[in-house]
Amino acid sequence: LSSAEGLSEEADRFLHECYTELDRTAELPARRRAVAAAIHTSGTYDHTFAELEYGARVAWRNSSRCIGRLYWQSLKLRDHRDTDRPLRIAAECVSHLREATNGGRIRPTITVFAPDRPGRPGPRIRNEQLIRYAGYKVEDGGVVGDPRNIELTDTVRTLGWYGHGTAFDVLPLVIEAPGYRPYIHVIPQDSVLEVPLSHPRHPWFADLGVRWHAVPVISDMCLEIGGLHYPCAPFNGWYMGTEIGSRNLADTDRYDLLPTIAANLGLDTTTDRTLWRDRALVELNVAVLHSYEAAGVTIADHHTEAHRFLKHVAKEERAGRVCPAEWSWIVPPLSGSATAVFHRYYDEVDVRPNFVRHEGPPAPTRAQ
Amino acid sequence: LSSAEGLSEEADRFLHECYTELDRTAELPARRRAVAAAIHTSGTYDHTFAELEYGARVAWRNSSRCIGRLYWQSLKLRDHRDTDRPLRIAAECVSHLREATNGGRIRPTITVFAPDRPGRPGPRIRNEQLIRYAGYKVEDGGVVGDPRNIELTDTVRTLGWYGHGTAFDVLPLVIEAPGYRPYIHVIPQDSVLEVPLSHPRHPWFADLGVRWHAVPVISDMCLEIGGLHYPCAPFNGWYMGTEIGSRNLADTDRYDLLPTIAANLGLDTTTDRTLWRDRALVELNVAVLHSYEAAGVTIADHHTEAHRFLKHVAKEERAGRVCPAEWSWIVPPLSGSATAVFHRYYDEVDVRPNFVRHEGPPAPTRAQ
Numbered sequence: 001l002s003s004a005e006g007l008s009e010e011a012d013r014f015l016h017e018c019y020t021e022l023d024r025t026a027e028l029p030a031r032r033r034a035v036a037a038a039i040h041t042s043g044t045y046d047h048t049f050a051e052l053e054y055g056a057r058v059a060w061r062n063s064s065r066c067i068g069r070l071y072w073q074s075l076k077l078r079d080h081r082d083t084d085r086p087l088r089i090a091a092e093c094v095s096h097l098r099e100a101t102n103g104g105r106i107r108p109t110i111t112v113f114a115p116d117r118p119g120r121p122g123p124r125i126r127n128e129q130l131i132r133y134a135g136y137k138v139e140d141g142g143v144v145g146d147p148r149n150i151e152l153t154d155t156v157r158t159l160g161w162y163g164h165g166t167a168f169d170v171l172p173l174v175i176e177a178p179g180y181r182p183y184i185h186v187i188p189q190d191s192v193l194e195v196p197l198s199h200p201r202h203p204w205f206a207d208l209g210v211r212w213h214a215v216p217v218i219s220d221m222c223l224e225i226g227g228l229h230y231p232c233a234p235f236n237g238w239y240m241g242t243e244i245g246s247r248n249l250a251d252t253d254r255y256d257l258l259p260t261i262a263a264n265l266g267l268d269t270t271t272d273r274t275l276w277r278d279r280a281l282v283e284l285n286v287a288v289l290h291s292y293e294a295a296g297v298t299i300a301d302h303h304t305e306a307h308r309f310l311k312h313v314a315k316e317e318r319a320g321r322v323c324p325a326e327w328s329w330i331v332p333p334l335s336g337s338a339t340a341v342f343h344r345y346y347d348e349v350d351v352r353p354n355f356v357r358h359e360g361p362p363a364p365t366r367a368q
Numbered sequence: 369l370s371s372a373e374g375l376s377e378e379a380d381r382f383l384h385e386c387y388t389e390l391d392r393t394a395e396l397p398a399r400r401r402a403v404a405a406a407i408h409t410s411g412t413y414d415h416t417f418a419e420l421e422y423g424a425r426v427a428w429r430n431s432s433r434c435i436g437r438l439y440w441q442s443l444k445l446r447d448h449r450d451t452d453r454p455l456r457i458a459a460e461c462v463s464h465l466r467e468a469t470n471g472g473r474i475r476p477t478i479t480v481f482a483p484d485r486p487g488r489p490g491p492r493i494r495n496e497q498l499i500r501y502a503g504y505k506v507e508d509g510g511v512v513g514d515p516r517n518i519e520l521t522d523t524v525r526t527l528g529w530y531g532h533g534t535a536f537d538v539l540p541l542v543i544e545a546p547g548y549r550p551y552i553h554v555i556p557q558d559s560v561l562e563v564p565l566s567h568p569r570h571p572w573f574a575d576l577g578v579r580w581h582a583v584p585v586i587s588d589m590c591l592e593i594g595g596l597h598y599p600c601a602p603f604n605g606w607y608m609g610t611e612i613g614s615r616n617l618a619d620t621d622r623y624d625l626l627p628t629i630a631a632n633l634g635l636d637t638t639t640d641r642t643l644w645r646d647r648a649l650v651e652l653n654v655a656v657l658h659s660y661e662a663a664g665v666t667i668a669d670h671h672t673e674a675h676r677f678l679k680h681v682a683k684e685e686r687a688g689r690v691c692p693a694e695w696s697w698i699v700p701p702l703s704g705s706a707t708a709v710f711h712r713y714y715d716e717v718d719v720r721p722n723f724v725r726h727e728g729p730p731a732p733t734r735a736q
């Protein structure tokens with residue numbers, strides 16, 4: 001939490017930007033006085049709904065690693081700042097899932113819970129995303145499920161949860177709030193839309209039994225607006241195919257499916273030179289896009305998102321704004337140079353409002 | 369050229385590093401005095417052969433955009449600092465090509481010509497690489513050949529050269545030296561090893577008539593060592609396949625072959641979602657690696673070079689050195705996240721000796 005003085009400054013800067021962009025400058029002087037008074041009396045202040053909505057949208061607009069920002073103005077705010085009890089937070093996360101999933105026609109959505117207050121930090125969700133698959137270490141040194149979530153899986157097992165031991169067990173939510181013990185909450189199955197993967201031309205693909213969930217809801221980042229920190233503010237867009245096909249299912253420290261797919265494709269995997277990894281990767285990505293489309297779930301391919309992003313950058317420039325962007329995150333992990341975003345520079349600035357990681361400084365270039 | 373004082377400082381720093389790393393510190397004091405005296409008298413100094421060889425190798429080691437640095441100690445130096453006449457420079461470039469090509473078993477090689485001197489700049493080669501294909505604008509607004517070299521093609525046509533009008537006409541060298549008019553020199557055909565491209569499983573590929581040259585010799589960068597600038601110092605390694613298959617032949621502002629290849633593969637190109645670009649890209653890259661191998665020409669795939677590079681970084685760390693690297697250049701343009709270099713950070717420092725562009729500051733992140 002910022003000191004009162006730092007807070008006043010950041011609040012002021014935010015209010016100025018907010019009321020100017022919303023074309024409501026007439027209200028600004030009174031609002032600034034009210035906020036200054038609140039900070040003076042209580043050490044903090046409250047955002048109005050309009051300020052919070054604008055702040056969350058601009059936090060998305062300022063997310064320099066996000067290629068999907070063209071539609072930043074469409075972000076739907078679910079305002080649950082009055083909620084800081086773990087059980088109610090969990091219930092609202094489940095409602096978020098249902099509303100954002102929308103039967104497959106995914107809606108970019110954010111739910112904002114109580115902010116940090118002087119002497120009373122806000123709640124937090126331990127899960128990186130609302131939906132994460134468990135990872136189980138097995139005897140032979142291997143892993144069943146998602147190796148990335150082994151630690152979280154261990155945590156929830158300690159807290160009494162146990163899964164079915166499949167490769168796609170949805171982990172429960174772990175919610176921490178001041179004054180409460182860590183609370184674990186099983187996500188009802190019917191609020192988790194999943195897509196079984198198949199390939200348009202390879203029937204064996206479906207038999208691999210691979211699936212992924214429809215909606216990526218990031219839940220471990222802190223929304224920072226005008227000096228206030230909302231540590232619990234899960235948000236979602238839709239997936240870009242490569243996140244699933246090139247990373248979650250392909251990374252060697254994730255589901256590591258390329259060798260399996262290459263074997264099924266009959267590729268020569270005795271040498272890197274046959275580019276069997278590259279081939280398997282493309283077919284896995286084809287399967288992802290095909291399956292989501294067949295299931296009626298919104299998903300974007302990386303070429304389309306790349307074009308949209310450049311359109312966004314151009315719009316931002318026309319609006320007289322710099323578009324902060326990190327090349328290494330914006331360029332997709334598949335066929336980088338074949339996407340339009342590869343062939344240019346970006347402004348690597350770090351501005352607020354924004355989504356920040358709870359601990360540690362943001363890293364300069366790509367990596368987890 | 370550095371001022372005398374700046375030059376002394378840089379020379380000193382270089383000599384210290386050089387003699388320390390070469391384990392010849394006993395010679396250092398006398399050598400420093402001799403260099404200081406030379407700078408005092410003449411405003412410049414000369415590198416010994418050993419210093420130049422070490423300097424060129426370390427310039428490679430410090431090339432933060434180069435993934436191929438594991439073998440930096442093997443760089444072969446051709447010392448032609450006494451050469452500043454255009455005709456002799458051209459002849460030595462041709463000899464460089466022959467020696468480096470080595471019948472296909474490519475040898476990393478650098479030829480160093482006269483440095484910049486006070487009042488007398490060194491020679492320069494206008495061509496980006498010794499071997500570049502002409503680019504001709506044609507009536508319908510299209511281009512025959514390499515669009516990247518349209519300007520250079522126009523320049524050499526103004527100087528009297530004319531090509532055959534094919535898509536793969538090797539441009540002549542354009543050499544500029546103080547006191548001489550720009551000199552153009554046709555590279556003898558038998559010193560340019562080329563590889564006609566074919567695909568291991570698609571016979572139609574060979575009928576496309578696509579080819580590429582064996583050796584990439586960068587000729588427009590300035591070698592900077594201990595404050596001395598060698599503006600004409602062409603150097604080569606071997607190709608990494610993606611440079612040809614993902615960039616030169618695939619970029620939309622280069623040979624732009626993906627639509628042609630996709631059509632021949634019978635892919636559905638009506639939407640980006642079929643990932644036809646990604647598929648065509650992999651097949652083009654397969655053809656490149658296959659053809660070079662079949663022709664007995666050294667080439668590396670990006671997976672192998674990625675592993676070598678990480679080995680290099682580890683070796684540098686063991687030697688107590690930082691390895692400068694730019695993520696956006698190191699990560700290959702194909703299947704980025706499937707290569708080992710994607711998943712980590714690098715030190716983005718800019719140190720000397722190094723290869724620098726003649727004009728303008730180096731750019732912070734990827735782009736031409």
Ligand code: HEM
Binds near residue numbers: 071
């Ligand atoms: C609408 C569709 C969206 C698409 C297609 C999209 C796409 C992406 C992609 C591909 C990444 C990189 C992920 C990775 O490599 O790990 C990313 C990162 C990010 N996106 Fe988006 N996004 C969308 C919506 C949103 C929304 C609604 C928000 C916030 C309101 C958002 C905020 C972010 C942030 C903060 C990151 C960086 C995450 C991190 O540092 O780990 N995005 N996005």
Ligand code: HEM
Binds near residue numbers: 435437589608697
């Ligand atoms: C031995 C095999 C080599 C391989 C496989 C290799 C690979 C590469 C690759 C893939 C790039 C990026 C090119 C691009 O994306 O445009 C690059 C850049 C570079 N390499 Fe190497 N390289 C090799 C040898 C060398 C040698 C011998 C030198 C110098 C003595 C060198 C110096 C550089 C420099 C200066 C760049 C940056 C060029 C620029 O800024 O345009 N490399 N290398």
